[in-house]
Amino acid sequence: MAVTDAGPATEVAKRPSRLFKNLASKIAAVPMVLVALVIFVGCTIWTIYHSFTRSRLLPAPEKWVGLDNYERLWGENRWLISIENLAIYGFCSLTLSLTIGFVLAALLDRKIRFENTIRTIILYPFALSFVVTGLAWQWILNPQLGLQNVVRSWGWESFAFDPLNNAEIVIFGILIAGIWQGSGFVMVLLLAGMRGIDEDIWKASRVEGIPAWKTYIFIVIPMMRPVFVTAIVIIASGIIKVYDLVVAQTSGGPGIASEVPAKYVIEKMFFSQNLGLGFAASTMMLLSVLVVLIPWAYLEFGGKKNG
Amino acid sequence: MADATTNAVTEARGPKPRRVFSSTNIIIYGTLLVVCLYYLLPLYxxxxxxxxxxxxxxxxNIFSPPVEVTFQPWVKAWSEACTGINWDGLSRGFWNSVQILVPSVIVSIAVASVSGYALVNWRFKGSEAFFTILIFGAFIPYQVMIYPIVIILRDTGGFIGDVTGTNFRLMGSIWGLVIVHTIFGMPILTLLFRNYFTSVPEELFKAARVDGAGFWGIYFKIMLPMSLPIFVVAMILQVTGIWNDFLFGVIYTKPETYPMTVQLNNIVNSVQGVKEYNVNMAATLLTGLVPLTIYFISGRLFVRGIAAGAVKG
Amino acid sequence: MGNTTTHADIEFEMPAASKQSVSVSVKDLDLRFGSLQVLKNLNLDIHEGEFLVLLGSSGCGKSTLLNCIAGLLEISDGQIFIKGRNVTWEEPSERGIGMVFQSYALYPQMTVEGNMSFGLKNAGLPKSEISERVSRASEILQIEPLMKRKPAALSGGQRQRVAIGRALVRDVDVFLFDEPLSNLDAKLRADLRVELKQLHQRIENTMIYVTHDQVEAMTLADRIAIMKDGIIQQLASPDEIYSKPANLYVADFIGSPAMNLLKGVVANGTFTAHGVSVPLSGYDFEKPFEGPAWFGIRPEHVAIGDAANASDTQLTVKAEVVDPLGSDTLVMARLSDERFWLRISGQSKVKIGDELKIGFSAVDASLFDQSTEIRL
Structure with a gap:
């Protein structure tokens, strides 16, 4: 059949045009093309463009205002707190979930009994929504009736753990819930990576008398670098999206102490109708994702060309 | 003859006797026990x-088991609790979620599986480029795309309504949300299906073409029957993902069509009235019940789904 | 080779009884995975400085046995001695062994030098000692120019040399090789095989080598242990395995093309099958036998043309297939309704359909009891 490139138009008059060859397959690909171009590229560009205009409420006359929105954004306390919270939450969440996930994966990798049961228990929170997670921990951390109350009733009268009402540490209250929800997933990812390591490597290290913990640190972790990179990218992109957890657990409170960028954007766009600020803030979010994504893409895909 | 120690060594035979309570075992199982308690605590x-x-x-105290067991909170959470404007409990949200869930899961999986199939077997110029955009799109924060999508849904919905002479709308309706879930489910699902279809021997596809089967014929008669496991994985992924969604529910629906998660949040975090913690927890559990059931039933497939979605980007 | 009595008390008398001192000794070894019995009551003594090859098709238990000796698999019953020391309960690193794996198992993020010294550093050896051992091993294996490279930058053959080097620096008595050449292409495999043989001649350590490749086994081994279903079928020198296979399985397994086997009856000092009759006066029976038997003769022991005149039995067959291999030519004929292969000189011009005069003698043959399949 016609596999050759279509020649000059005069010659191929009888042949069906290349455009209509396998027409069904091209129609089937339309949703993918639309989503890629209109939504992922188009909408992103639209938002970035409008972050440079003065849009209070669309449709409204757009006016190019340059970096005005960004100046206002970075002058606003609420945004600065959001960024600070994201930084703290992001750093702690990344290190803790990687550490916990790796330790748990290593423990489960030791050919233990009840592995399936334990894995099921550790992973189940991941099936729950952030709203459910947030509400459950809101209740456990309830100062009057929750954990603090129980510990005090055991006789430790001065015990104080009330993160949800303390602006200083509220983000750590959210962190506890976030780790509880997501660390099982990290464990499963890392465990899959661990199981992919050549069995002979373990045999070789046993023959050489290298203790298990040294094998993990000096041999297994370096070998799992690609899995770690994937895990970091996934955790990081999840951190930037944190929204429901905060809404459910603290509603951003006390005051604005636990605001995060994702929540800031939604509120500016849909509740205070301050679109320009919302667009600017969401563009900043995109920028922070690119900071993570571009080095990763470079390592993952750029590296292959160098062998 | 040999003394006691060498004697013991020379008689070593068969498997090395293991102490059940060796220090290593105590550390491993002790740690795992504490960890399991931490993870189970909130559910308990x-x-x-x-x-x-x-x-x-x-x-x-919150840890003590109930002295007097009552199911009243569950009844109240289901049918009476105040969700902001209504007093008919979570049941409305549950049915809204079901109405959102069923078409969203079907449409998103149908679209993504056909896209994955086209990507593997019917490549066209630039198909890989579109796929790359799709995958990178998965990392773009939703906040960047949310507002333009509101405008698209409002305008196309209004346009369809005007053309057909009905009061059809996409924005605020369940169908708008179905479209949104299809869009944002696409990267991971397409990846999932593409990777699976790649593992189907190409000879099979070629043989079918030689036999005269076309695009849809091969999809329905060969690919679909061979790929039922991956459809189950995709279903698990989508059902839990869509059920647990909160952000899109808040933005693209109206209070009457709010999904369960949004209603749950409104019940628990409503500032009016006395806080009824037992009702709140019953409502929270009710909302978590669907994904939890799926998780405990599907087990390994759930793990496979999240791992498959995550491992190769 | 002294098959020792099973009594534990007299173990230490055994080394004195055998001529050479025993390096590795496996006694009554059993290995079960659940209800699956992988190794059955296995006994094996390996001499000091011997090169022993465990040979068998996949799933015969040869790698499993090696892993048991290394201590990487926990045995279900029995004992393992290395240098007269009972190591049954000892960790692999305490057993005085070095091991080389099929997949090389090099630590990918370490340099060649790092790979070779990691275990020694870990054992707390002084730096000078480590560098001396590493440089000696790298000199023996001629990998000095590669010391600063990482495994990813090495070819398959170089990687395997490094893996051998890593075992060499451990300064141990026994080396275990688990199909070390299987991942290499044919040419490299042949080269490294020669190098391994030279290495053994030079360092004179005990080596236990697992492979499924007959050629490797025949060329490298002092003795070969042929395994099937977790049982050693025959333990003997390559020559003996080839010329006097202990049973039908070994006869069929070793040699390419395989030994020609004719099914018939031994009676009155003659083997008779359909259309063939061989006087057995030249055959060295283990004990007198009459009854149904297999008669086996290797393709190269069949004489052809005028040379056949000297044979005990002479026949005429028709060539059905002719496979010229260059150095020699394989001819397939039919005898007693069975395929019958002949190996003839590559110079001879035999064509399909030619009538060939052939002959063979019982002195070159192997006879097996049909019921027990054991050599007669």
Missing amino acids: VMIVTSLKGMPEIRLG
């Missing part, structure tokens, strides 16, 4: 709280 607290009466909650 939710369950016991939801079975207590309010007086008992005010007096007691």
Whole structure:
């Protein structure tokens, strides 16, 4: 059949045009093309463009205002707190979930009994929504009736753990819930990576008398670098999206102490109708994702060309 | 003859005797036990709280099991609790979620599986480029795309309504949300299906083409029957993902069509009235019940789904 | 080779009884995975400085046995001695062994030098000692120019040399090789095989080598242990395995093309099958036998043309297939309704359909009891 490139138009008059060859397959690909171009590229560009205009409420006359929105954004306390919270939450969440996930994966990798049961228990929170997670921990951390109350009733009268009402540490209250929800997933990812390591490597290290913990640190972790990179990218992109957890657990409170960028954007766009600020803030979010994504893409895909 | 120690060594035979309570085992199993307790604790607290009466909650501690078991909080959460504007409990949200869930899961999986199939077997110029955009799109924060999508849904919905002479709308309706879920489910699902279809031997596809089967013929008669496991994985992924969604529910629906998660949040975090913690916990559990059931039933497939979606980007 | 009595008390008398001192000794070894019995009551003594090859098709238990000796698999019953020391309960690193794996198992993020010294550093050896051992091993294996490279930058053959080097620096008595050449292409495999043989001649350590490749086994081994279903079928020198296979399985397994086997009856000092009759006066029976038997003769022991005149039995067959291999030519004929292969000189011009005069003698043959399949 016609596999050759279509020649000059005069010659191929009888042949069906290349455009209509396998027409069904091209129609089937339309949703993918639309989503890629209109939504992922188009909408992103639209938002970035409008972050440079003065849009209070669309449709409204757009006016190019340059970096005005960004100046206002970075002058606003609420945004600065959001960024600070994201930084703290992001750093702690990344290190803790990687550490916990790796330790748990290593423990489960030791050919233990009840592995399936334990894995099921550790992973189940991941099936729950952030709203459910947030509400459950809101209740456990309830100062009057929750954990603090129980510990005090055991006789430790001065015990104080009330993160949800303390602006200083509220983000750590959210962190506890976030780790509880997501660390099982990290464990499963890392465990899959661990199981992919050549069995002979373990045999070789046993023959050489290298203790298990040294094998993990000096041999297994370096070998799992690609899995770690994937895990970091996934955790990081999840951190930037944190929204429901905060809404459910603290509603951003006390005051604005636990605001995060994702929540800031939604509120500016849909509740205070301050679109320009919302667009600017969401563009900043995109920028922070690119900071993570571009080095990763470079390592993952750029590296292959160098062998 | 040899002394006691060498004697013991020379008689070593068969498997090395293992002490059940070796220090290594105590550390490993002890750690895992503590970890399991930490992960189970919130679920336990939710369950016991939801079975207590309010007086008992005010007096007691959150870890103690209920003295008097009552199912009243569950009944109230399901059918009476205040969700902001209505007093008909979570049941409305549950049915809204079901109405959103069923078409969203079907449409998103149908679209993504056909896209994955086209990507593997019917490549066209630039198909890989579109796929790359799709995958990178998965990392773009939703906040960047949310507002333009509102405009698209409002305008196309209004346009369809005008053309057909009905009051059809996409924005605020369930169908708008179905479209949104299809869009944002696309990267991971397409990846999932593409990777799976790649593992189907190409000879099979070629043989079918030689036999005269076309695009849809091969999809329905060969690919679909061979790929039922991956459809199950995709279904698990989508059902839990869509059920647990909160952000899109808030933005693209109206209070009457709010999904369960949004209603749950409104019930628990409503500022009016006395806080009924037992009802709140019953409502929270009710909302978590669907994904939890799927998780505990599907087990390994769930793990496979999240791992498949994550490992190769 | 002294098959020792099973009594534990007299173990230490055994080394004195055998001529050479025993390096590795496996006694009554059993290995079960659940209800699956992988190794059955296995006994094996390996001499000091011997090169022993465990040979068998996949799933015969040869790698499993090696892993048991290394201590990487926990045995279900029995004992393992290395240098007279009972190591049954000892960790692999305490057993005085070095091991080389099929997949090389090099630590990918370490340099060649790092790979070779990691275990020694870990054992707390002084730096000078480590560098001396590493440089000696790298000199023996001629990998000095590669010391600063990482495994990813090495070819398959170089990687395997490094893996051998890593075992060499451990300064141990026994080396275990688990199909070390299987991942290499044919040419490299042949080269490294020669190098391994030279290495053994030079360092004179005990080596236990697992492979499924007959050629490797025949060329490298002092003795070969042929395994099937977790049982050693025959333990003997390559020559003996080839010329006097202990049973039908070994006869069929070793040699390419395989030994020609004719099914018939031994009676009155003659083997008779359909259309063939061989006087057995030249055959060295283990004990007198009459009854149904297999008669086996290797393709190269069949004489052809005038040379056949000297044979005990002479026949005429028709060539059905002719496979010229260059150095020699394989001819397939039919005898007693069975395929019958002949190996003839590559110079001879035999064509399909030619009538060939052939002959063979019982002195070159192997006879097996049909019921027990054991050599007669």
